[in-house]
Amino acid sequence: MKKIGVILLISLFLAAGCTNKLEVEKDEYLTYKSDLQKQEEFDTEEELDFNTFFNIIRENDEKVNYSLKIDNPKVDMYNIKALLIHDFVSEDIFPSVGIFDEPVNLLKDEDYSISLNGTIQTTSDISKTKFKLYLEYETENGLENKIYYEVARG
Numbered sequence: 001m002k003k004i005g006v007i008l009l010i011s012l013f014l015a016a017g018c019t020n021k022l023e024v025e026k027d028e029y030l031t032y033k034s035d036l037q038k039q040e041e042f043d044t045e046e047e048l049d050f051n052t053f054f055n056i057i058r059e060n061d062e063k064v065n066y067s068l069k070i071d072n073p074k075v076d077m078y079n080i081k082a083l084l085i086h087d088f089v090s091e092d093i094f095p096s097v098g099i100f101d102e103p104v105n106l107l108k109d110e111d112y113s114i115s116l117n118g119t120i121q122t123t124s125d126i127s128k129t130k131f132k133l134y135l136e137y138e139t140e141n142g143l144e145n146k147i148y149y150e151v152a153r154g
Helices: 002-038
Strands: 051-060 063-071 077-086 104-106 114-121 131-138 144-150
Touching: 002 077, 002 131, 063 077, 063 131, 077 114
Parallel strands: none
Antiparallel strands: 051 063, 063 114, 077 104, 077 131, 131 144
């Protein structure tokens, strides 16, 4: 009987630990999203430490797919966290990297890219929809850089 109690107690601790981690990730996501929605000043394309390629395609009358590819870093970028949002009304979670999963690295000498992909369910015209990127990373010296970028379209 003691073994069952011990196993149950360990299970409760593990479940509580997982819940806490998920809550921390959710809070971090909501903070980044809120900050990005309020952001009014953005880095220009020339100021970015990487290249971006934005693509948007209407798949059918009710669905639009969008993606932002980040590649060709000018500096080594470590522990990247990124979030891509838009101002179209949606209940979906926005595409991210390094928030709900492990942060990634983007290095000058490697052929690697980051893709943030999402979908908007609508029959409406989205040509005026604004897309914004938040990206933070550390340099090789451990300095943190934060980038706010309004995605250029067209």
